[in-house]
Amino acid sequence: MHIVVGLGNPGREYVATRHNVGFMVIDELARRLSATGFRRRFRSELGEGLLAGEKVVLVKPQTFMNLSGGAVREVANWYHSPKENMLVVLDDLDLPFGSLRLRASGSAGGHNGLSSIIEQIGTNQIPRLKVGIGRGRLPATAHVLARFSPDEQRELPDIVSRATDAVEHWAQQGIVAAMNRFNGVGA
Numbered sequence: 001m002h003i004v005v006g007l008g009n010p011g012r013e014y015v016a017t018r019h020n021v022g023f024m025v026i027d028e029l030a031r032r033l034s035a036t037g038f039r040r041r042f043r044s045e046l047g048e049g050l051l052a053g054e055k056v057v058l059v060k061p062q063t064f065m066n067l068s069g070g071a072v073r074e075v076a077n078w079y080h081s082p083k084e085n086m087l088v089v090l091d092d093l094d095l096p097f098g099s100l101r102l103r104a105s106g107s108a109g110g111h112n113g114l115s116s117i118i119e120q121i122g123t124n125q126i127p128r129l130k131v132g133i134g135r136g137r138l139p140a141t142a143h144v145l146a147r148f149s150p151d152e153q154r155e156l157p158d159i160v161s162r163a164t165d166a167v168e169h170w171a172q173q174g175i176v177a178a179m180n181r182f183n184g185v186g187a
Helices: 018-031 063-081 110-120 141-143 148-172 175-182
Strands: 002-006 040-042 044-051 056-059 085-093 100-103 128-132
Touching: 002 063, 002 100, 002 148, 018 044, 018 056, 018 063, 018 085, 018 148, 044 063, 056 063, 056 128, 063 085, 063 110, 063 128, 085 110, 100 148, 100 175, 128 141, 128 175, 141 175
Parallel strands: 002 056, 002 085, 085 128
Antiparallel strands: 040 044, 044 056, 100 128
């Protein structure tokens, strides 16, 4: 079994913002896996699907980005899944727009959602897929909460698709194979 956590903020006002790219990947993965309807549980929206015969739990924490860790801890505790079988999908300011970077572990790199998860889970040994949103001209907080530009919106479906490909590859082949195939893609 695998758990895929997409980070974002709940609410209509955040749907198309840069900070919600994790939710976008979860939505695409749910579509591909014909995942069962999402339900509210563990302060998250949860869906389930099958990938190559294995169960995949899809998680969209509904606690707002900076408090994602509590919801993720509850999901991880319920499913008793090893940490290496959980992947967190998140936006990253420091990566060029559209680039992908998978890591098996590491620091939060200034991302408050990932920081909350590391704190609540008690380890930084959590695989993650970072999707580059670039820095932009606005201050960091304003940039991540802003909507994509028209040019970025045209590229976004391809970026979300490639990120979802990376998630599927991770679930089937492991983190090292996924890193080798997808790191830097789109840069």
